[in-house]
Amino acid sequence: MKTLLLALALCTAAAGAAAGAETVPGEHARRTLEIYRHIVEVDTSKTTGNTPRVARYLADLFLEAGFPAEDVRVVPKDSFASLIVTYRGDGSAGKKPILFLGHMDVVEAYAKDWERPPFELTRDETNFYARGTIDNKFGVAQLTSTFLRLREEGFVPDRDLILAFSGDEESGMVTTRMMAYEMPELVEAEFALNSDAGGGDLSADGRAISYNVQAAEKTYATWEVTVRNPGGHSSRPRDDNAIYELASAVKAIEAHRFPVRWTEMTLAYFQKVGEKLGGELGDAMLRFAYDPGDAEAAERLRREPSYVGTTRTTCVVTMLDAGHAENALPQSATATVNCRIFPGISVAEIEAELKAAVANPDAEFRLLGEPTESPISEMRADVLAAVSKAVHSRYPGLDMVTYMESGGTDGMHFRNAGVPTWGVSGIFMNPDEMYAHGLNERVPVKAFYDALDHWSIIIRELTGP
Numbered sequence: 001m002k003t004l005l006l007a008l009a010l011c012t013a014a015a016g017a018a019a020g021a022e023t024v025p026g027e028h029a030r031r032t033l034e035i036y037r038h039i040v041e042v043d044t045s046k047t048t049g050n051t052p053r054v055a056r057y058l059a060d061l062f063l064e065a066g067f068p069a070e071d072v073r074v075v076p077k078d079s080f081a082s083l084i085v086t087y088r089g090d091g092s093a094g095k096k097p098i099l100f101l102g103h104m105d106v107v108e109a110y111a112k113d114w115e116r117p118p119f120e121l122t123r124d125e126t127n128f129y130a131r132g133t134i135d136n137k138f139g140v141a142q143l144t145s146t147f148l149r150l151r152e153e154g155f156v157p158d159r160d161l162i163l164a165f166s167g168d169e170e171s172g173m174v175t176t177r178m179m180a181y182e183m184p185e186l187v188e189a190e191f192a193l194n195s196d197a198g199g200g201d202l203s204a205d206g207r208a209i210s211y212n213v214q215a216a217e218k219t220y221a222t223w224e225v226t227v228r229n230p231g232g233h234s235s236r237p238r239d240d241n242a243i244y245e246l247a248s249a250v251k252a253i254e255a256h257r258f259p260v261r262w263t264e265m266t267l268a269y270f271q272k273v274g275e276k277l278g279g280e281l282g283d284a285m286l287r288f289a290y291d292p293g294d295a296e297a298a299e300r301l302r303r304e305p306s307y308v309g310t311t312r313t314t315c316v317v318t319m320l321d322a323g324h325a326e327n328a329l330p331q332s333a334t335a336t337v338n339c340r341i342f343p344g345i346s347v348a349e350i351e352a353e354l355k356a357a358v359a360n361p362d363a364e365f366r367l368l369g370e371p372t373e374s375p376i377s378e379m380r381a382d383v384l385a386a387v388s389k390a391v392h393s394r395y396p397g398l399d400m401v402t403y404m405e406s407g408g409t410d411g412m413h414f415r416n417a418g419v420p421t422w423g424v425s426g427i428f429m430n431p432d433e434m435y436a437h438g439l440n441e442r443v444p445v446k447a448f449y450d451a452l453d454h455w456s457i458i459i460r461e462l463t464g465p
């Protein structure tokens with residue numbers, strides 16, 4: 001039955017192509033929306049165990065479109081799954097494959113907190129609403145329909161293209177690690193393009209400000225700092241006290257200034273943003289871009305939450321846990337310290353720096369989880385040219401800016417595994433309207449339709465005749 005329907009759809013597309021170019025994008029738009037709706041309406045947050053369902057639904061679409069079964073793989077891992085689809089090229093370029101990344105899972109959303117049902121695709125004049133509309137089912141739907149469309153159009157790339165969708169990017173990234181560290185056929189890719197990062201910024205009145213390529217991510221690392229004490233009865237206080245000692249450690253971390261860091265990429269970023277922004281803050285950016293040793297400019301940027309992370313490592317105390325009874329001396333006190341580490345600086349270096357700042361040999365540091373250090377992916381001219389072509393087809397002459405994200409996406413594991421990765425989503429929206437992970441997540445309807453050709457332009461430019 002499905003095959004029959006597909007044959008019909010193919011006929012319609014072919015007829016459309018004969019009748020005139022306009023009806024073909026119509027079909028592509030219709031199908032992209034259908035995929036988008038289907039996957040948005042499956043709750044794939046981490047406890048549901050639903051990513052395998054989405055992976056199989058998408059896999060069926062590729063199989064129906066004629067992708068050979070051995071090139072469409074749903075790979076289970078724990079209660080999640082990855083989807084890996086290979087689009088065979090003719091090999092004429094003699095080059096390694098290109099990876100296309102996205103993730104099928106979403107952050108939890110509770111209907112009682114939302115104004116609209118989080119797992120039903122609804123819309124008004126301006127936006128589509130639902131959990132995952134932007135993060136990252138937008139990218140998954142657009143990449144999937146692009147692969148289907150290119151195949152139907154008979155496009156043969158000059159090398160293999162590989163879709164790699166993870167199933168738990170928002171939680172443990174076990175599917176990401178599996179792909180990046182256990183599948184050599186993926187890691188041999190020449191580079192990866194990630195649909196889960198990057199994109200264009202629009203002003204409140206809809207003007208395009210810049211297109212941003214994510215080329216690096218800071219390392220995410222969290223420590224628990226604990227001070228212990230024998231404790232005792234609170235009527236018999238003693239001079240050493242776990243809470244007082246921890247408080248001193250917390251104040252030391254607050255006062256600590258991590259050294260200013262920069263790369264060619266961050267300086268170029270501040271130059272472009274500074275020129276656009278103007279004013280006193282824009283001026284500080286330009287001064288920093290021309291001379292990162294300008295301490296006054298660096299200090300000005302430090303005070304700006306949106307920009308401090310691009311100038312240095314940051315660490316902040318996010319949680320406290322201390323004492324066990326109102327009338328007892330505390331036996332332990334723990335502070336949670338979350339850091340975003342500048343690329344190129346090791347987790348061990350930051351731990352040593354924090355220990356030196358705290359200067360209390362009795363304070364125990366415990367690193368949580370396994371932080372992933374990832375290098376910067378320096379922009380390549382051919383990739384930038386291909387992405388620029390897609391962006392400029394919509395917004396001629398728009399500034400292309402590369403940036404470092406405060407973390408973290410699947411990209412960090414692929415970068416860590418040696419695959420340069422750039423975040424180049426087709427989305428254009430006002431950053432103030434960005435509700436990824438938050439309530440009432442949305443995507444402008446216009447942005448959805450305007451992005452329909454984004455990936456096919458990039459793919460044809462990089463791998464076409």
Ligand SMILES: [Zn+2]
Pocket residue numbers: 103135136169196409
């Ligand atoms: Zn995401």
